[in-house]
Amino acid sequence: MGQTSSAEAFRPLVAALTGAGVSTDSGLRDYRGPQGLWRDDPANQRLVTIDSYLADPEIRARSWQLRLRTGVLQVQPNAAHRAFAAYERTGLPLRVLTQNVDGLHQLGGVSPRKVLELHGTARRTECTRCHARGDMAEALDRVRAGEADPPCTVCGGVLKSATVYFGEHLNPQVLGEARAIAAACDVLLAVGTTLQVHPAAGLVDVALAGGARVIVVNADPTPYDSVAAEVIREPIGTSVPALLRRLAKEADVEWPESPGAPE
């Protein structure tokens, strides 16, 4: 006896490629994109460029102050993040490939092992010398206590956010895993990303080559709109929950009740 009946609906592997637009409703601004912080002050780009960060203690001190002010550790997941978590609770296969460094998919309830952070995480620190990792919250406590540029507690090296800076390469292992997921998925959702930079754009190409159905959810046009099966322009906070419910329904699966938090 098989465990599944032949009448059971197809269970597609959904891969969600997410960008800054998913976190906008949480009040986060994109560091790297065209709406990034250097729209206010172009000099801010040096704060996330690895060479200037390593060379200049003044740049590092400004970076730490900026991290304190932007409060990346205080932001909360929004309706779109919670909808991905609800979709995972249906039991349908889901992977999230995110360009965001805010950790909000995991905070919103998606299992950490289902999330690939293409650009790293702002919730951790990384030593540029010995690569030891630590909690960003602890480093920020040291800044509040008076250390302008807190060094690595293991080796004394320069500490940075565990994110990919300009001039750094993406983690090849993470990128390889992301490509494998894009190649294997049945549905690729590109949400809140302009798809104008790699690796995001390349992952859509990989998914298309693998025969995936591509659905673009973004406020502005993307270079992939013409090859997408569907393009959604409505606000992410409402369109993503609606889209995920529709995909669950297509797979003949019940949408789970929210555990407490309003959807």
Ligand SMILES: [Zn+2]
């Ligand atoms: Zn170190």
